[in-house]
Structures are given as structure tokens and as C-alpha cells.
Amino acid sequence: MSVPSRIAGLIAAQTQAQRARLRLAAAGGAVVSVAAVGLLGLSGWFITGAAFAGLAGAAAAQSFNYMMPSAIIRLLAIVRTGGRYVERVAGHEAALKALARLRPQLFDAIATGPAERALNLSSGEVSARLVQDVDAVQTLFVRRSAPWSLGAGAVSAVLLASLASPLAGAALLGAMLAAVLGGVLIARRLADPAGRAVQTGAGALKDRLAALEAAAPELKAYGLDDWACAQVARVAADHDAAQIALTRSGGWMAVWQAAASALAVGVVIPAASSADLPLIALAALAAVMGVESAAGLVVALQQNGSAAQALSRLDAAMPTASPLHGRPISGAALGLANLGADLSPPFRLGVFGPSGAGKTTLIERLIGLRTPQAGEMRLGGMDAVDIAPEDRRRLFAYAAQDVRLLNGSVRENLLLAGPADDAALWAALDDAALGDRLRAEPLGLDTPVGPNGERLSGGERRRLGLARAYLRDAPWLVLDEPTEGLDAATEAQVLDRLQNRLAARGQGLILVSHRAPPMALCERSIRVEGLASDGHIRLTCSPADLAA
Known part of the structure; x- marks a missing residue:
């Protein structure tokens, strides 16, 4: 029988405590995606429609209604900015408040658990777990709005593309699924191992620095400054290599996102070829923003390995057995x-x-x-x-x-x-x-x-x-x-x-x-x-x- 994760229980409790802010962040993320898809799609339709109206002559240009679309475009720009503000403030406020409560709870769990467990952790390692590892857990709160943003962006993009042709909507949906699945695959193959290595490397680096700092007078007295620097450099090089690998995985994810956007446009335009050109422009730009709405989820996937390793390290620092409750002590003999x-x-x-x-x-x-x-x-x-x-x-x-x-x-x-x-x-x-x-x-x-x-x-x-x-x-x-x-x-x-x-x-x-x-x-x-x-x-x- 597996032992329940205590850190998961603490995070679940904080998620429940911050549910109002997290819901507000999710609503803000959904509003951002819908407004962004509508803004770019409508802008494409408006610019193309206005161009054709101008080419059709003065009469057509005079009859073209540009007031309403331009007003809606400006409204969508304002809504997108406001939604982004609400999402960022609510999401990060929830994360910071949760982490401010998690750290004392983690320290209390370590301090009141079996003493051997705490004594076997160096001060540098404990510091790394209570600082870097808890910071990595922040993404578990911030990224909760990502699925809502993706869902709202996908629905709005497919609906706009379907105005040009139902086939265009279906083609866009397929391209978005490919974008998400490709991002998940790259995250699991590249980002997850690199993220885990980053967390482990950060703990090892802080542990080594703390140990050498404590012995700094002796190291200087015996002329071992260069040796100590070499020790730190060796551990730092491992951490840097993990950071480079994580950054490289982010680059591959960005490349895939760009390829998925090109794929979406490439399949949507032929599928909408029977529609008017303004509607084709609307569908193409909606496809771009639909794929873009998955960017938040892709960033979260890139941080998934770090968060998972941080949870594992925090769990390892906490007691897994229930404390012993025996009979009361009678006297101090x-x-x-x-x-x-x-x-x-x-x-x-x-x-x-x-x-x-x-x-x-x-x-x-x-x-x-x-x-x-x-x-x-x-x-x-x-x-x-x-x-x-x-x-x-x-x-x-x-x-x-x-x-x-x-x-x-x-x-x-x-x-x-x-x-x-x-x-x-x-x-x-x-x-x-x-x-x-x-x-x-x-x-x-x-x-x-x-x-x-x-x-x-x-x-x-x-x-x-x-x-x-x-x-x-x-x-x-x-x-x-x-x-x-x-x-x-x-x-x-x-x-x-x-x-x-x-x-x-x-x-x-x-x-x-x-x-x-x-x-x-x-x-x-x-x-x-x-x-x-x-x-x-x-x-x-x-x-x-x-x-x-």
C-alpha cells in the first residue's frame, strides 16, 4: 500500500483555500483567449473587407460599415488587456499566498517529524527545499488557468473558422490537437528530464555552497580556496548543463508551436476556399490565434518536470509515518x-x-x-x-x-x-x-x-x-x-x-x-x-x- 503524499495534501488544502482567486484567474485566461482570437480574426476580416470595398469603387467604399467592426476591435483589445491583468494578478496572488502558507507548514512538518530525518539533511539542502523547491511548486497554481485558456481559445477559433466553412473548423480542430500532442511529447522527452535535473542540481549546488561557506576560515587558512572554487564550479557546471537542456527544450517547443501555426493556416485556407476572401482571412488568423492559445499550456508543460521533482524532494524531506502516541509519562525519573x-x-x-x-x-x-x-x-x-x-x-x-x-x-x-x-x-x-x-x-x-x-x-x-x-x-x-x-x-x-x-x-x-x-x-x-x-x-x- 503506497503512503499518501503529505505535500500533495498540503497543496490540495491551499488550492481549496485559494479557489476563488484561481477561478478568477481561469475566467481571466478564458476571456483573454476569446478576445485574442476574436480580435485577430475580426481584424483580418475587416482589413480584407475594407480593401475589397475600396477596390470596388467609391460607392462601395461609402456603403461599407467600418464603424461597428472598428469599435468591436477596440473593445476586444481593451477586454484582452483587462483579462490578462486579472489573470496574472489573481493567479500569482493565489500562488504567492499559498506558498507563504506552505513554507511554515513544511518547516513544521520537518521539525516535528522523526528527528533522524531532519538531522540527516544538511542546512543547504533544507534551504534548497524550502526555497527553490517550494518556488517550483508555484507553477502548480499559476498554470491552473492554462486549460481554460486553451479550451476557450480552441472553441472560439473553431467557431470563427466554421463561419468560412465547417470543414475549415474541423481542420483547425485537428491542427490544434496536433499542436497540443506534439507539445506534450516534447515536454515528456526533453523538458521533464531537464526540469528534474535543474531542481536536483540547484539543491546540490546550494548544499555544496553552504558546506564550503561554513568551512571558509579553515579553507582559507590551509590555502584551499582554489580547491573550493573548483568544487563549486563542478557542481555549478552540472546545474548549468541542466538549465541549458531545459532552455533548449523550450526552444524546440517554440519551433513546434510555429510549425503547428503554419500547419493550421495551411489546412484552414484550402478548407475555406469556397468562402469569400474576408472570411478566409478571418479563418486563417483565427487559426493562428487558436494555436497560440495553447502557448500557456506549453509553458506549463515545460515546467512540469521541475514541479514534479520539487514535489518528490519535498515529500522525501517530510515524515511518512504517523508519530508515536504512547501512554503519558508519569514523572521525570x-x-x-x-x-x-x-x-x-x-x-x-x-x-x-x-x-x-x-x-x-x-x-x-x-x-x-x-x-x-x-x-x-x-x-x-x-x-x-x-x-x-x-x-x-x-x-x-x-x-x-x-x-x-x-x-x-x-x-x-x-x-x-x-x-x-x-x-x-x-x-x-x-x-x-x-x-x-x-x-x-x-x-x-x-x-x-x-x-x-x-x-x-x-x-x-x-x-x-x-x-x-x-x-x-x-x-x-x-x-x-x-x-x-x-x-x-x-x-x-x-x-x-x-x-x-x-x-x-x-x-x-x-x-x-x-x-x-x-x-x-x-x-x-x-x-x-x-x-x-x-x-x-x-x-x-x-x-x-x-x-x-
Whole structure:
């Protein structure tokens, strides 16, 4: 049984929400096609009729009614312009409003889904999917007026051609079918693969740029600028090749459209040869505009591959399984396999071990960022496997070793932890030994930190992440290498204030560190030995100590 597409469901919901604008855009597109076919067809009839009236002599010229046709031609020109305006404004407004709602929904779906899925996507790839891929979905809304434009143009063109001869109308209908079928064939053979390659290439290019940008200082320090440029150039060349292929497919579609127009005129004129010359001119020009009315559909077909690939990439970034809903957690008691009695706040547990042994993995499994093994850990007396990740996360305030900051202000980065007033923000900054530094800034809490905190030092970024964790009200505070990169004086200040904060709040502490001063805060400690063959994390500690 196939899993339903979540992105398709989100798009369907937005289509329903924007149905009024989409209907208005479809009506505008139909009006444009009818007015364009009528305008050119009537203009051909009028010019030819007026020419023959002039050749017939002064009497015929005087009797020729030019007022009504010229008025209708001017009216059709105005209607076509107005219809085009309505179609473009309504269609693009629907698309932009839909995309403005889709992006937060997509981000929420990724953020609240299985953490492994989000963690396995690089920042560049996530950015590409939320920007380029969502932009490509725009065509699904804009092109909804294309079938209506084509249908209205085809009907009006066939009716006008039939005024010259029913056979001319039938011949035009056949030529228009050939134009559409040829466009579909070219789109599937050329445009679809190229469009898919463009979307994939854009994601790969942004991913590579983001990765190299993050390592820019190291690349410059080791003289690898040229290597990095070559890496980007290689990925960019693949993307450019896909863009060229997509543009080339558009050229072939334009050539086919021109050939289809010539075909339509070539079959309509002989079929209408028994009619008067003005009617033959009307039928021929109506044929040209009838085929032209398919242009919107052809453009949509050219973008179909990009849209399809974008949908596929967005679906791949979203969770496909329903979130786990288990029994409510009773209490915040923490238990680890083979380590004795469960621990409850305000207990302080230290975690240490060699680099790469799995300390951070243990923490991420515990707090719901990765899936734990069965029987590996308990929360509230329940196996963590049976607890939904979002329920586990509510028990922990986490300051990761790799601090991620928004390109915004200090205040905005702190408020990621939840609502808080300025007094609480300053208190958290003071406890992280960062308050005095920011009070010296003219903007205070509104001081910008730059992309990923580049305006702050490494120690300041770490302490800002620590302050953010302090603002989250949770039974356990989880800190991963909280004093890494700090000088001895600052480390002592941070640890002293952390000690006071824990004592005042009765919060439990789980601290990962390889340094002695932070570990001195902990009542007991465990050593992470590495991953076992069954996927469990091997821990060693004295059960008697934990039970004490």
C-alpha cells in the first residue's frame, strides 16, 4: 500500500483555500483567449473587407460599415488587456499566498517529524527545499488557468473558422490537437528530464555552497580556496548543463508551436476556399490565434518536470509515518540500562568517555532527537522506545555542543526557548556569564549576532546557547561540553552560576564533558564505552554509587 503524499495534501488544502482567486484567474485566461482570437480574426476580416470595398469603387467604399467592426476591435483589445491583468494578478496572488502558507507548514512538518530525518539533511539542502523547491511548486497554481485558456481559445477559433466553412473548423480542430500532442511529447522527452535535473542540481549546488561557506576560515587558512572554487564550479557546471537542456527544450517547443501555426493556416485556407476572401482571412488568423492559445499550456508543460521533482524532494524531506502516541509519562525519573536505580531531579549525572564513543548519541537518544534501542533507557518508569519523541523532549532543556544561531538579534535567538520577558532574558544571560558583555552593546538584547552567530566569538556563541537552554522550563538540564573553548576564569564563573541556578530551581543536570571542573558539579558519573554490535551504547559505572 503506497503512503499518501503529505505535500500533495498540503497543496490540495491551499488550492481549496485559494479557489476563488484561481477561478478568477481561469475566467481571466478564458476571456483573454476569446478576445485574442476574436480580435485577430475580426481584424483580418475587416482589413480584407475594407480593401475589397475600396477596390470596388467609391460607392462601395461609402456603403461599407467600418464603424461597428472598428469599435468591436477596440473593445476586444481593451477586454484582452483587462483579462490578462486579472489573470496574472489573481493567479500569482493565489500562488504567492499559498506558498507563504506552505513554507511554515513544511518547516513544521520537518521539525516535528522523526528527528533522524531532519538531522540527516544538511542546512543547504533544507534551504534548497524550502526555497527553490517550494518556488517550483508555484507553477502548480499559476498554470491552473492554462486549460481554460486553451479550451476557450480552441472553441472560439473553431467557431470563427466554421463561419468560412465547417470543414475549415474541423481542420483547425485537428491542427490544434496536433499542436497540443506534439507539445506534450516534447515536454515528456526533453523538458521533464531537464526540469528534474535543474531542481536536483540547484539543491546540490546550494548544499555544496553552504558546506564550503561554513568551512571558509579553515579553507582559507590551509590555502584551499582554489580547491573550493573548483568544487563549486563542478557542481555549478552540472546545474548549468541542466538549465541549458531545459532552455533548449523550450526552444524546440517554440519551433513546434510555429510549425503547428503554419500547419493550421495551411489546412484552414484550402478548407475555406469556397468562402469569400474576408472570411478566409478571418479563418486563417483565427487559426493562428487558436494555436497560440495553447502557448500557456506549453509553458506549463515545460515546467512540469521541475514541479514534479520539487514535489518528490519535498515529500522525501517530510515524515511518512504517523508519530508515536504512547501512554503519558508519569514523572521525570531517568534510568539507563544496567546502571541500577532510576534517577530523579535534582540529581546531577556526568557523562564522559573517549571522543567518538557515543556520548552525544546517548544524549540525543535520551531527549528524543534519535530513536533509542529497546531496553536502553527509561523515563518515568517506561521504556523510552514507547514514548513519543515530542513527549520525551518536554522533559529536557538542551544546550548542544554544536550551537546553531539564527541570523537575528540576541533576543530572537533566546526566545527560541519559549516566551520570556526581558528580565528573564537578562537573568539567563547573567547566569551564562554573558550579561555584562551585552549590556556594553548599544542595542543590548537587540544586538545582531550575524549568520550563525559570526559576530560573536566561539565562547560567546556557546554561552548564548547555554542561556537559551536556561530559559526552557524542564525537569532536566542537558549540557553537552558547555565550557569547551572558555578560558579558566570564564569557565569558573559559568560553573559557579550554574551551581547556584540548579540549587535555586531544583533542576536535574546531565552534563557531557571531558574536563574535570564541569564534572566536579556532578554527584556521579558514567563512562560511555562505544556502540555494541546490537546498536546499544555500552556504559560502565558502579550501580552501588548510583543507588546511593
